[in-house]
Amino acid sequence: MTLQTETEATPRGLSRRPVERIVALVLIALAAIVLYDSYGRGAGWDNGPENGFFPARVGWIFLAASLFILVQSFRSPQDGVFVSYEQLGQVTRVLGPLILFVALIQPLGLYVASSVFILVFMSIVATSRWWSIVLTAILVPLVCFWVFELQFRVPLPKGPLETALGY
C-alpha cells in the first residue's frame, strides 16, 4: 500500500526513517539513564527488593525494545514522508503561538496570556477579519474567567492586570 502511494507525487518533507532512528536513540538514552539511576540507588535485594529493583527490570526491557526498534528502522524496506514541509509549516503556526502563550502565563497571568495567544494565532492564520479576532480575544478570556473563577472557584494564575482590577 505504501508503495502505491509513493508512485504518486509525494510532497517534499522530512522523511520518516531518520526521525524513527532519532526517536529510537532518544529512547535508548532514556533507558540508559533509568538503568544508571536505578543501579545507583540499588536495584538488588536488601531484606526485600530495593527501590530500584522494579524500574531497573523495566529499564532492561525498555532498552531491549528500543534497540529492536532501532534495528528495525534499518531493515524496513520502504521510507515514507514523516511530515511534509507544508504540514510542518501549519504545525509551527500553532506551536509557535502556543509556546509563547505558555511562556506568558507566568508574568501576565493566564487570562491576558490567552488573549495574546488568540490575537497572535488568529493573525498568523489570517482567515478572519480583524474585529472578529479582537472580539474573540476579549470574549474567550472573559468567559473562562466567569466559568472557572466565579462558577467553579478555581484560582488560575493571575498577573498585574487582575491585581489592578482587584482580584
Add this chain to the structure above:
Amino acid sequence: MDDFASLMAGFQVALSWHNIGFMAVGVVLGIVVGVLPGLGGPNGVAILLPLTFGMDPTSAIILLSSIYWGALFGGAITSILFNIPGEAWSVATTFDGYPMAVQGKAAEALTAAFTASFIGALSGVILITFVAPLVASFALRFGPAEFFAVFLLTFCSFIGMGRENRAKILASLCIGFLLAAVGLDSISGDLRMTFGSTELMRGFDFLVVVIGLFGVSEILLTVEEGLVFKGKQAKIDLRVVFRTWASLPRYWATLLRSAAVGMWMGVTPGGAIAASFMGYGIAKRFSRNPGSFGKGNIEGVLAPETAAHAAGTSALLPMLALGIPGSATAAVLLGGLLVWGLQPGPLLFIEQKEFVWGLIASMYLGNLAGLIIVLATVPLFAAIMRVPFSYVAPVILIVCAIGAYTISNSIFDIWLMLGFGIIGYVFKKLDYPLAPLVLALVLGDRAEDSFRQALLGSGGSLNVFAANGLVGTLVVLAMLLLLWGPVTDLIGAARGKGRQPEKPAAAE
C-alpha cells in the same frame, strides 16, 4: 437477587434530579468533546476531573462517565457528516457512514449509528451488571501475586493482541511504567529518578500526560491537514428515526455478533478501536453481499458502532471489579476514583455498594439520555463543526492548559503538557500506541507494589508466581496472549511471505 436489589437502590441514587442534571450536562459536554478534534474522551474527562474533586464521588463519576458516553456518541457525528473520525474508534464508521451521507441518507446513517451505539452500550452494561460482582467476589481471594498476574495479563494482552508494531507497544508500556516510578517511592519513601529537580518530586501526574498526549498532539495533527472542514447537512426527523428503527431487527445477527466482539475486546484490553474494526470485518465476512460494504451499506455503520460502544462500556468492568481499566478513558476514570479516596478493586463492591450500583444504574440511564439528546441535537453539533477551526483551536488549547494547571496549581505542569503534546505528535506519526503508555502510567505504582509485596512474601523467589493453581493459570494465560501475536505472525510468514516476523523484545 441481592444484586438486583442493589441495582434498584442504585437507580434511586442515580435518579435524583441532581444526578440526572449532571448526566445531561455530561452527555452534552461529551458530545461536544467527541465532535471537536483535539478533545477526545480521555482528554475531556482528564480536563474536567480536577473540577470534580470537591464533589460527592457518586455525582462526580456520573458526570464524568456521562462525558464518556457522550464522546462515544459524538464521534459518529463527525465520521458520518464530515468523513473525519472524531475519535479513533469511529474510523470504521466512516467507511460506510460517509458514503451514506453523500447519497443523501445522512439522517438514516446517524440514526443507525446512534441506535447501534446504544445497543452496544446496553449489552456492555448488562454484562457489567451480572458479571462484575462475580468477578469482584472471586477477586477477593487474590493476594499480591495474583494481582500482579492480572496486571501481567493486561499488559501481555496489549502486546500480543495489539495491531501496532509490538516493539513499539512494549516501549510505550515501559515509558508509562518508568514515568509512574518518577518521584516519591511509596514503599521506601525514597526519591527516584528526580535528578535533583524539585519539580519532578511530585512525579508525573497522568492527567497532565493525558491532556498533552491526547489533546495538544491531536490539535497539531488536525492542523496539518489545513483549517477548513467540509461537511454534509443533516436534519433528523422522527419519521426517519422510526423507519430506521423498523429496519433494524433485520440486522439482529450483525448486532449480536458485534456486541459479542465488543464485549470481549473491552474486557480484555483490546479496546474500542480494535473492536470497531473487528466488528466491521466480521459483518463484512458474514454479509450476503460483501461488495456493497464501503459504498453506503447500513450494516457497515451498525457493526463498528455496536462493537465500539460495547467495548467502551465493557472496559469499565475490569476497572470496577479488579481496578484494572480496559481503555485509556477507563484509566482516567480510575485515576479519578483514587483522587476521591475510593480504592478501585474487589473491595469496592462491598465497601462502596451505593457508589458502585449508582454508577452502574447511571450507565443505563446515561446511555438512554445520550441516545435521546444526540438524536435531538445533531444539527446543533454539526453546526459546531462549521465554526472555523482558527476559532476552535486556540479555545481548545486554552482549555487544555487550564485543565493541566488546575490539577495541582502548577505552571510547570503546563510546560509538561506542551512537552507531552509534542511527544504525542511524534509518537502518533511513528505509530507508537499511546493507550498502553497511559495505562501503564496509571497502573505502574500498583503493579510495582504488588510485584514487590509478592516477592517480599516469597523471600525473592519467582516461584510465587506459580505457587498455586490460580496464579499459575493467570501467568500461563498471560504468556499465551503475549505469544499469540508473534506465533500468528510466524504462521503467516511460513505461508510464504518469507519476511522475518517481528519478535517482541520481551525475551529479557
